[in-house]
Amino acid sequence: MTTTTTPEPEPDPAQVRQQVASMLMPGVVSYDDAKAKLEAGVGGIFITSWADPNLLTEPGRDIHALRAEIGRPFDVAIDFEGGRVQRFSHILGDHPAPRDLAATMSMEEVEAKAQEIGQSLSAHGITVDFAPVIDVDGGGLEVVGDRSFSQDPRLAGDYGAAFARGLQRAGVHPVFKHYPGHGRASGDTHLGEAITPPLPELMGHDLIPFEEAFVQAPGAAVMVGHMVVPGLGDGITPASLNNHAYGLLRNHHKFDGMAYTDDLTGMAAISNTMSIEQAVPKALAAGADQALWSSASDINAVIDACVHAVETGEIHPYRLQSGAQRVAHRLDSMQ
Template identity: 35%
Template sequence: MGLDPGLRRLALGTLLAAYPGPVPPDWAVELVADGLAGHTLFGTNIHRPEQVAAATAALRGGRSDVLVAIDEEGGDVTRLAHATGSPYPGNAALGAIGDVALTRRVYHAIGTELAALGITVNLAPTVDVNSTDDNPVIGTRSFGADPVQVAAHSAAATTGLQAAGVAACAKHFPGHGATIADSHHELPTVDVPPELLRQRDLPPFAAVIAAGTKAVMTAHIRVPALTGDGPATFSRAVLTDLLRDRYGFDGVVVTDALEMRGATLAAGGVAPGAVRALAAGADLLCIGAKVDADLVETVVAEIVAALADGRLDRARVEQAAGRVAALAAWTRTDRPDATAPDGLGYAAARRAVRVEGILAGLEGPLVVQLHAHSTIAEGRVPWGLGPHLDGTEEIRVVATEADPEALRRRAGTRPIVLVGRHLHRLPGGPELAAALAATHPVAVVEMGWPAAWRPAGVRAFVTTFGASHANGQAAAEALGLTAHPGFTR
């Protein structure tokens, strides 16, 4: 016996699915016609702008107010530019510049590009306060470590996106910035009293709520004082008592991907996780990136079963679907006819570059880029100085496998530019920097989160606050390794 059509449609109205490849398969469009809230686009769905526009048009063929979401943060997390790197610096660079008007312009430009492609929801900005240098999943996705600064830029980013007609989704509530674990792989714990959260992690969320953000995304983190043994995504104390009642948020609560280990470890799977999230107060359930029709139907069946056995109250699911429908209605309003300004992101990235030490005497170097693993959030996006070098030799090595003497011989009389991400915690990175600086003039280019670590003996330390295409161009220009009219060293 099949599911009740009304209950199936109700459950579908709370789900954000995904599909493989550049063309939406029939099942993806059919589910939209049946009531599915929408789909999230990932790098595998993105080939070129005209193809993306055709894909979103196909989804709207299923239903005109379908939600089409994407993680387009700029900086290190980009889907539109996953093949080349983003033309915009990310949040850490914008925070370092400290110009909230610029942050608004950058996010308005990102929103303008998304709107032109038919994308209606941006799963951004990241408003976490990165209070831990060794945070493995936030880092340069954060506007900084100061709650006041992060709050100001978060509000500006939200305003910029939504002025372009794209709904913002601030993440990850109640704050993922103090973790030293990645919730894609495990359930991180932030064992702090609620008062510290209110002082350190929650001000940016208050700011984006005041700015009118349409959505807030949950964090798969455990805060024992609030969530007990489970993640915030499944906590009524966090989603309802704190976010709704204390902070007055009346928009859509979106879960982080329910396929992530931080959620599945606690719930025992995506489908039971969906039920727990709805019961806690979530409205729109992001299933994840690896989704097919069978998985969607499994989640729907679990929600319908939970309505029957009392785990879920129908009024709660109707409330969730109603909020999602209101968001969909907002996305159908007329969008401003605008064009993203050329070069905005590159100009911004130049302003973010910080140089400690002296760049003189570093002409004609050997560029050595150190391999760094990417997080699941970032994906395998190209980064570094390579695309921007004007005839300068570059080699790429793994720090723990690199032979300093071989690199010295390769460099000869040339100075060395050592390029890395999160060098302070990269195995073998600090040791290699010190070994090379003992015999050669060395400049270190840090394209990850800038910790307090500085290698002894280097001629210069260059910080970009991110590894986007724009950040790489700005660093190459600062070092005089590529020509750019108007750039002054």
């Protein structure tokens, strides 16, 4: 008896291009820049700290006008944690750092404060806040410091979850960062390679806030940082490009929300060794649902590089489907 197998259908090139584009979140600096990148099909845009403030305030040339012109749902993200990381605070409001919030407020009060922040972001068309930081302070790193709620892992997670719930109540998508924990890394990923303690040590300390927060604020997203984790995969690849980091997130923590990378161009831990056209396909192949970057780039060149990675098998078809479906679900929820 002869058996035959039906070959897998060839993927539709237009669909592949649409899917990979949806998994990108480039930085934008102006209305026209944002419009061009959205017209290329990206699923979201990131308002950089050096963007034209008119993108948030100018009638007919702001985010609301952009939504009307583009005519499809898309995310608009910003870094707004409070304290030293709160972009355009003269427009969006000025709020205390996370450490100060935890020192002076109950968790219910922090949730209310985050809702206040979220309401301001939402009023200006912003749908994703790359906050809260739930790294555990205590490693002496200036890049963490008062951006962390606490040196106690469980308090860091509890307060982070309260902040996330407040954003959610305002209709803004919170993003826990920087998985799997930057607090005790050897350096700042903005400046170069940063190595965490070995994975077993992370499991007993730095990963605890993520475990707490994922349970207490379901539906939130996560940002995977650029730290190298000994014992996680080859112990050389930054977590944001490391399929073992995403495997830990999905399989160990049972996290099923959106996973973003940290900035792939504005941080030397990545940009010292690869271009954006190299980094983005690696991130998507590893498990990121949306690759984030801030620096100027040729959006079509990045999309082309991702399409090529699909065609050559670097990005597995299942990986493309799962990431694109998660983005589609996120965007559908906005309608």
